[in-house]
Amino acid sequence: MIMKIPIYILTLLLIISAFQSTAQISTKPDKGNWSKGAPERFKGDVWVEYFINDTISDFVSSRVLFEPGARSNWHKHSGKQIVFAVEGEGYLKEKGKPITLLKKGDVVVIEPGTIHSHGSINQRFTQGIMMNDVGKKETTTWLNPVLEEELLEKE
Amino acid sequence: MIMKIPIYILTLLLIISAFQSTAQISTKPDKGNWSKGAPERFKGDVWVEYFINDTISDFVSSRVLFEPGARSNWHKHSGKQIVFAVEGEGYLKEKGKPITLLKKGDVVVIEPGTIHSHGSINQRFTQGIMMNDVGKKETTTWLNPVLEEELLEKE
Numbered sequence: 001m002i003m004k005i006p007i008y009i010l011t012l013l014l015i016i017s018a019f020q021s022t023a024q025i026s027t028k029p030d031k032g033n034w035s036k037g038a039p040e041r042f043k044g045d046v047w048v049e050y051f052i053n054d055t056i057s058d059f060v061s062s063r064v065l066f067e068p069g070a071r072s073n074w075h076k077h078s079g080k081q082i083v084f085a086v087e088g089e090g091y092l093k094e095k096g097k098p099i100t101l102l103k104k105g106d107v108v109v110i111e112p113g114t115i116h117s118h119g120s121i122n123q124r125f126t127q128g129i130m131m132n133d134v135g136k137k138e139t140t141t142w143l144n145p146v147l148e149e150e151l152l153e154k155e
Numbered sequence: 156m157i158m159k160i161p162i163y164i165l166t167l168l169l170i171i172s173a174f175q176s177t178a179q180i181s182t183k184p185d186k187g188n189w190s191k192g193a194p195e196r197f198k199g200d201v202w203v204e205y206f207i208n209d210t211i212s213d214f215v216s217s218r219v220l221f222e223p224g225a226r227s228n229w230h231k232h233s234g235k236q237i238v239f240a241v242e243g244e245g246y247l248k249e250k251g252k253p254i255t256l257l258k259k260g261d262v263v264v265i266e267p268g269t270i271h272s273h274g275s276i277n278q279r280f281t282q283g284i285m286m287n288d289v290g291k292k293e294t295t296t297w298l299n300p301v302l303e304e305e306l307l308e309k310e
């Protein structure tokens with residue numbers, strides 16, 4: 001089930017997560033071939049595990065782990081991105097749309113060129129990813145960090 | 156775009172694929188860590204590449220390549236399965252529903268416990284997979300082979 005979060009709850013969670021993210025030190029997850037998300041692309045501690053990046057067959061598969069309060073910058077992909085919520089709770093925020101809370105088992109499809117951000121609000125969150133149109137130079141275009149108030153925007 | 160195929164076109168394609176599948180010898184795809192699909196689970200030549208099977212985080216990621224005319228037996232999963240059409244054209248047939256043709260970029264979600272079959276009709280087809288609820292003994296329950304006439308059934 002994909003839920004819209006009431007604004008007051010989201011505000012409270014964002015305040016809690018701001019305290020949490022300063023208090024925690026993230027260590028690399030135990031199992032898997034994780035690499036740290038670059039600070040120019042992510043706020044907080046984010047770990048990425050690429051399973052395959054096949055530009056011939058046009059297919060990327062990966063998963064991304066967000067520590068509590070961590071999130072991506074605004075970005076967009078040249079192709080379609082499928083997000084599968086694996087563990088914990090997180091969010092998808094598309095520019096111009098209300099934030100969507102993602103819980104284990106939720107699936108969302110992000111259309112090519114849609115500016116968006118993924119992340120955690122106050123829990124560790126892991127998402128599985130599949131993506132196509134990955135042969136271009138700029139498969140992902142990275143943009144500005146996401147401000148707390150932008151997460152709360154309804155549009 | 157996910158399409159329903161007119162029955163007469165599907166019948167013609169199935170006849171062509173029957174000739175093709177006897178005439179071709181499948182070789183392991185060049186790149187990747189592919190293993191041959193077991194004949195008690197698949198008709199024709201099918202190759203499977205597991206990226207991760209993480210029963211702790213509850214996440215499987217893989218891709219499956221069907222040579223022309225190849226297909227899976229009927230089966231069902233304990234969890235949710237997301238299918239992303241990567242290359243070529245193939246199908247998803249859920250028991251009780253008309254067949255759905257899948258083309259590059261199409262996404263379908265198969266709900267837990269739904270009896271279904273994936274495969275090619277007359278082209279090589281590759282699909283990306285994500286799945287959850289994978290910690291159980293019977294993550295996938297394999298059933299009977301799928302007959303041509305079952306693919307044509309509207310229900």
